[in-house]
Amino acid sequence: xxxxxxxxxxxxxxxxxxxxxxxxxxxxxxxxxxxxxxxxxxxxxxxxxxxxxxxxxxxxxxxxxxxxxxxxxxxxxxxxxxxxxxxxxxxxxxxxxxxxxxxxxxxxxxxxxxxxxxxxxxxxxxxxxxxxxxxxxxxxxxxxxxxxxxxxxxxxxxxxxxxxxxxxxxxxx
Numbered sequence: 001x002x003x004x005x006x007x008x009x010x011x012x013x014x015x016x017x018x019x020x021x022x023x024x025x026x027x028x029x030x031x032x033x034x035x036x037x038x039x040x041x042x043x044x045x046x047x048x049x050x051x052x053x054x055x056x057x058x059x060x061x062x063x064x065x066x067x068x069x070x071x072x073x074x075x076x077x078x079x080x081x082x083x084x085x086x087x088x089x090x091x092x093x094x095x096x097x098x099x100x101x102x103x104x105x106x107x108x109x110x111x112x113x114x115x116x117x118x119x120x121x122x123x124x125x126x127x128x129x130x131x132x133x134x135x136x137x138x139x140x141x142x143x144x145x146x147x148x149x150x151x152x153x154x155x156x157x158x159x160x161x162x163x164x165x166x167x168x169x170x171x172x173x
Contacts, residue, residue: 061103061151066096066123068152070159075131077163083136089128090159094121096152104149105129111136112144112161131161138165 070092077086094100099120107113115130131146143162149155
């Protein structure tokens with residue numbers, strides 16, 4: 001530890017001399033060689049207001065994996081008027097041999113909210129994931145995704161809800 005402190009002290013002093021323009025070139029060369037020969041270990045950078053943390057990916061439940069089968073993983077709600085709420089139940093079956101555990105379900109934006117079973121689904125059993133889409137302040141073609149994280153391989157499964165949202169016509173326009 002004392003050796004590291006001495007090394008860094010020498011390094012700082014050398015860099016000070018170099019940065020201030022003092023000293024001769026042999027001191028600068030010695031400082032450069034010392035840094036190149038013994039680079040400082042990289043310290044982990046803690047997230048700050050200017051360095052955001054990486055987005056957390058929910059971990060799949062540990063243990064054996066199983067299979068989740070959907071008759072449909074994409075639902076087209078057709079055409080709605082902006083402000084309408086659409087909901088759809090995605091039915092699924094655990095077609096594997098282990099209990100299915102869904103640890104997380106997230107919509108691609110705040111307008112898409114999934115509700116999923118929190119209890120394990122036994123092999124051969126079926127359940128559903130309810131997805132609600134709020135078309136407020138939306139217009140045009142919409143395609144939103146729900147990411148499920150479960151003890152499946154791969155750990156993430158994707159559901160899509162899509163359709164056309166028409167703007168509300170204002171009177172007199």
